[in-house]
Amino acid sequence: MKYLVTGGAGFIGSNFVHYLLDNYKDCQVINLDKLTYAGNLDNLKDIENDPRYSFVKGDIADPELVNKIFKDGIDVAVNFAAETHVDRSIGDPADFITTDVFGTYVLLEAARVYGLKKFIQISTDEVYGTIEIGKSSVETDQLLPRNPYSASKSGADRLAYSYFATYEVPVCVTRASNNYGFYQYPEKLVPLFVTNLLEEKPVPIYGDGKNIRDWLHVMDHCSGVDCVINNGINGEVYNIGGGNERENIEVVNIIFDQLKKPDSLKTYVKDRMGHDRRYSLCSDKTMALGWQPSHKFEECIRETIDWYVNNKWWWEKIKSGEYLEYYKKQYVDREIAE
Ligand code: NAD
Ligand code: DAU
Numbered sequence: 001m002k003y004l005v006t007g008g009a010g011f012i013g014s015n016f017v018h019y020l021l022d023n024y025k026d027c028q029v030i031n032l033d034k035l036t037y038a039g040n041l042d043n044l045k046d047i048e049n050d051p052r053y054s055f056v057k058g059d060i061a062d063p064e065l066v067n068k069i070f071k072d073g074i075d076v077a078v079n080f081a082a083e084t085h086v087d088r089s090i091g092d093p094a095d096f097i098t099t100d101v102f103g104t105y106v107l108l109e110a111a112r113v114y115g116l117k118k119f120i121q122i123s124t125d126e127v128y129g130t131i132e133i134g135k136s137s138v139e140t141d142q143l144l145p146r147n148p149y150s151a152s153k154s155g156a157d158r159l160a161y162s163y164f165a166t167y168e169v170p171v172c173v174t175r176a177s178n179n180y181g182f183y184q185y186p187e188k189l190v191p192l193f194v195t196n197l198l199e200e201k202p203v204p205i206y207g208d209g210k211n212i213r214d215w216l217h218v219m220d221h222c223s224g225v226d227c228v229i230n231n232g233i234n235g236e237v238y239n240i241g242g243g244n245e246r247e248n249i250e251v252v253n254i255i256f257d258q259l260k261k262p263d264s265l266k267t268y269v270k271d272r273m274g275h276d277r278r279y280s281l282c283s284d285k286t287m288a289l290g291w292q293p294s295h296k297f298e299e300c301i302r303e304t305i306d307w308y309v310n311n312k313w314w315w316e317k318i319k320s321g322e323y324l325e326y327y328k329k330q331y332v333d334r335e336i337a338e
Helices: 012-025 040-045 061-070 084-089 094-114 148-167 189-198 218-231 248-259 298-309 312-316 324-330
Strands: 002-007 028-033 053-057 076-079 119-123 171-176 176-181 203-206 211-215 238-242 243-246 264-267
Touching: 002 012, 012 028, 012 040, 012 218, 028 061, 040 053, 061 094, 076 094, 076 218, 084 148, 084 324, 094 119, 094 148, 119 148, 119 218, 148 171, 176 218, 176 298, 189 203, 189 248, 189 298, 189 312, 203 248, 211 218, 211 248, 211 298, 218 238, 243 248, 248 298, 298 312, 312 324
Parallel strands: 002 028, 002 076, 028 053, 076 119, 119 171, 171 238, 176 211, 203 264
Antiparallel strands: 211 243
């Protein structure tokens, strides 16, 4: 089977490349990645010389390049490539529209013209918007995205569906919850807080710290996507949730406990604009295909924290240059929460 993985140098994409190579002896994997600030070939160092793997540096929004790749023949395309950070989308949404919406269109168009067996659009639980306590989102629920990131992901999610409904491109859409694991860029909650604490810096908790996210181990996300590739019905959407809903402060407390850091390093800062209070997924439909998450949160979040402790070489070089500019804009002089 020949897979095109877009965004394969990012957090989930690189874990998915590893997953494919580990699980399918005869697969071929092409990784198409623009190497934005979030793309990192260090994530793939151990497999870069694997004869089954090849890397193409390029933009999913470049029709010439994308058409050339599809023309050579692709069995399965999995579109992870995206601008992914909510805070950055609030500061400057332009790249989110170009990559997440237009880039997805370019890929779908190539899939329509050249054909393939399956096109997976990687979407997110954020498309459902904020979910009140007591409810969980099912795939047929209305989409109510509330920030430029989730709105552009919703656009791509429905555009992908339209290519199934209109042109019969074999599309499935997956909507996953918050991933944790190795190789996550240190702008996201878990790696940001762990690495700040390892540098003896305070951590910025937004608002009251009681927003709820559902934590999914990245390898459970990978196995969920694989299950949908193999068993998903074309045109359908599949939720992939971890079943581990936690208030942010609970996750933060685990990190503090594991690293043995004092509470004085917790700072409550002005909330994210439009901050969704809670996400919650019902994953019954994906489980009915045969998928089960197998990573226990309490154990695996600690293993993840340890990975950042033991892999300073990986994140120390990221926390320089563009990262420091972003960090300064986002956090330095940020008001304290009321
Ligand atoms: P990430 O930011 O770590 O990686 C994104 C990757 O896409 C990077 O390697 C980047 O270089 C690449 N990229 C960006 N623009 C590109 C372009 N125009 N052309 C080619 N490559 C480009 O993101 P992630 O956290 O690994 O997320 C991957 C996907 O999963 C995204 O589609 C995201 O919306 C979705 N998702 C993420 C989570 C999560 O918790 N991280 C949860 C649900 C869904
Ligand atoms: O739910 C899936 C989504 O999860 C994905 O679609 C996104 O690509 C991914 O970035 C993630 O979005 P979140 O906004 O939930 O992730 P983030 O790690 O940025 O924030 C997690 C929670 O922690 C959220 O409630 C905001 C809070 N937070 C985050 C940061 C960066 C803080 O309190 N302080 C911070 O500095």
